[in-house]
Amino acid sequence: MEFMAQISLNEIFKNYIEKRKIFKQKDTLSIQFTPDNIPHREKQILQIGMILAPILRGEKPSNIFIYGKTGTGKSLCTQHTLSKLLETAKNNGVGNELKVVYINCKMNKVSDTEYRVLSQIITSFGEEVPFTGLPTNKLYQKFYNLLDAKKQNAILVLDEIDALVDKIGDNILYNLTRINQHLKNSKLTIIGISNNISFINNLDPRVKSSLSEEEIIFPPYNANELKDILTERVAYAFNDGVVSPAVIAKCAALAAQEHGDARRALDLLRVAGEIAERMGSDIVTEEHVDTAEKKLDTDKVLEVVRNQPKQSQCVLLSILKLVKNGAKGIQTGDIYDVYLDVCKKNHLKPLTQRRVSDLISELDTFGIVNARVISKGRYGRTREIKIDLSKDVIEKIERLFAAELI
DNA sequence: GTTAGTTCAGTTGAAAGCAATATTATCGGCTAC
DNA sequence: AGCCGATAATATTGCTTTCAACTGAACTAACGA
Numbered sequence: 447m448e449f450m451a452q453i454s455l456n457e458i459f460k461n462y463i464e465k466r467k468i469f470k471q472k473d474t475l476s477i478q479f480t481p482d483n484i485p486h487r488e489k490q491i492l493q494i495g496m497i498l499a500p501i502l503r504g505e506k507p508s509n510i511f512i513y514g515k516t517g518t519g520k521s522l523c524t525q526h527t528l529s530k531l532l533e534t535a536k537n538n539g540v541g542n543e544l545k546v547v548y549i550n551c552k553m554n555k556v557s558d559t560e561y562r563v564l565s566q567i568i569t570s571f572g573e574e575v576p577f578t579g580l581p582t583n584k585l586y587q588k589f590y591n592l593l594d595a596k597k598q599n600a601i602l603v604l605d606e607i608d609a610l611v612d613k614i615g616d617n618i619l620y621n622l623t624r625i626n627q628h629l630k631n632s633k634l635t636i637i638g639i640s641n642n643i644s645f646i647n648n649l650d651p652r653v654k655s656s657l658s659e660e661e662i663i664f665p666p667y668n669a670n671e672l673k674d675i676l677t678e679r680v681a682y683a684f685n686d687g688v689v690s691p692a693v694i695a696k697c698a699a700l701a702a703q704e705h706g707d708a709r710r711a712l713d714l715l716r717v718a719g720e721i722a723e724r725m726g727s728d729i730v731t732e733e734h735v736d737t738a739e740k741k742l743d744t745d746k747v748l749e750v751v752r753n754q755p756k757q758s759q760c761v762l763l764s765i766l767k768l769v770k771n772g773a774k775g776i777q778t779g780d781i782y783d784v785y786l787d788v789c790k791k792n793h794l795k796p797l798t799q800r801r802v803s804d805l806i807s808e809l810d811t812f813g814i815v816n817a818r819v820i821s822k823g824r825y826g827r828t829r830e831i832k833i834d835l836s837k838d839v840i841e842k843i844e845r846l847f848a849a850e851l852i
Numbered sequence: 853g854t855t856a857g858t859t860c861a862g863t864t865g866a867a868a869g870c871a872a873t874a875t876t877a878t879c880g881g882c883t884a885c
Numbered sequence: 886a887g888c889c890g891a892t893a894a895t896a897t898t899g900c901t902t903t904c905a906a907c908t909g910a911a912c913t914a915a916c917g918a
Binding site: 777778779799800803804807819821822823824825826827828829 | 862
């Protein structure tokens, strides 16, 4: 009897610990995780595969241009297809004729100049180049030699290619697409991934035509498709019964509103799970999802504010001060007055109103404030600034500022 | 009531200044021949 | 002699300022019925 009691007591504790466990494997909800199965993208994957297949016979496939909004699975599908391709090549003994280089241009610190992108490419071929010192065309030369050193088919994936072109122009693309004409032993195929559709129209026509020999579009997921994706991931990530279909549906619906972003859907689910865990709940509820959504929004705003340059923060602080005093119909002039004061108190050199005006519209495009130009007839023309952030967020921003700005 | 003109309070665009970085050219030292 | 890396010289950026033209509706005044 006593023995029995001991066992069941252990059982109880063990159960308790296990019961509280919400996640089975949390990292399957992160962006890094590559699922084996990618629902609702069969068509696109096949398309990519079909275009690249000739490479297995040593022929040069067309360059591909892929576009679709964030979180539509562009990078995922590309990487998936490429790894399958690589695998097949290896199994058929042509593995070392195939070389895949993947570069994410958005990781800007590492690749925001032509030089750095090239050096990154070269590094991934296993060669070292100095951080600085060499002229750019030397690097092209080196890259070219590297490629042509032996018979090989190289695929260069440029993810977030629009960010690259925004920063350094399409020169590099022109050079890269032309490199094939000089290569004797090798071939270079470029896959460009962008979430901006109009981006390709601003390219040099020559680059445009050669880069987009094939175009693949990734449409946004709709709520139902998101639901499928989430259901699948939930099975990996959460323990059984923790996440109900209703919760999944809610996450899917929320993310579908935001241009069908699967990344956001997964974030929602993950954060909702974390919140549930912290609150000691056994299951994830729809309220947790609501809280998660708020938290994600808040974090995003705070992140943007934190990364703003000091002057911009000053402007925002000035606006907050005005709002706090209950001012209505705040206009640029009002803000500028307060701003001058803020600068003085913080010993900063105030900018001109011209610049402040621009900063305000920047804050607007970030979605932190709401500024629109209105004409007040005889009383001129100005921006009217409003803030539609929740009290909670405003408070957090103020706390963020408190350490640095008065 | 309508129309034409004014006016305000910034907005917007272009050009130019300036400081911080990045890129290129040059030079001296070192190694190999 | 030829190569390498360091340093000076030059170019490019990114952020600002300066200048000036532009804006659009409230307000005014003149117009005409």
